[in-house]
Every structure is written in structure tokens, then in C-alpha cells.
Amino acid sequence: MVTPVPDKDPDExxxxxxxxxxxxxxxxxTLAREAGVEVPGGLTxxxxxxxxxxxxxxxxxxxAGGSG
Known part of the structure; x- marks a missing residue:
């Protein structure tokens, strides 16, 4: 049995x-195109x-249960 690892906050x-x-x-x-938004430049x-x-x-x- 695999124990799930908790997500670490990206700030950490x-x-x-x-x-x-x-x-x-x-x-x-891909997500931005589907959401109709633009991706800002220079993201970390x-x-x-x-x-x-x-x-x-x-x-x-x-x-879960989404269309993707």
C-alpha cells in the first residue's frame, strides 16, 4: 500500500x-487557451x-469528475 505524500506549498x-x-x-x-486567458511572462x-x-x-x- 502506498501512502499519499501531502502536497507541499509551492512557496516552500x-x-x-x-x-x-x-x-x-x-x-x-493549454489550460490558458481553454480558459480564455493569457499566461503572464517570466513566471517562476x-x-x-x-x-x-x-x-x-x-x-x-x-x-475528479471533470471533463479533462
Whole structure:
């Protein structure tokens, strides 16, 4: 049995101030297009993660029972 690991707050990430990763940027642009918003430039990993979470809620992706 695998014990779930609690999510760590992006503000506590050691690498949170580094630029967002390529996969984050790609997924963020996909979500932003679906939500009809623009992605701000120069996001950090932590900022990108928080925006991804927000846009997943808005688009229904990544949510149990969502359309994504």
C-alpha cells in the first residue's frame, strides 16, 4: 500500500524561484487557451504551479469528475 505524500506549498519549494519548466509552460498554455486567458511572462516554477492549479479548477481539468 502506498501512502499519499501531502502536497507541499509551492512557496516552500527549494527551487520555487527558478523559471517554470518546459512542461509547466506547455500545460499552462493549454489550460490558458481553454480558459480564455493569457499566461503572464517570466513566471517562476511556484507561480506557474499555482496558476496551473487555478486554471485546472476553472477548466475542470485535473478535478475528479471533470471533463479533462
Amino acid at each position: 519549494w527549494v527551487t520555487g524561484e527558478e523559471p517554470m519548466t518546459g512542461p509547466q509552460e506547455s500545460y499552462l498554455h 516554477k511556484a507561480q506557474a504551479s499555482e496558476l496551473i492549479d487555478e486554471l485546472q479548477v476553472r477548466t475542470g481539468r485535473g478535478v
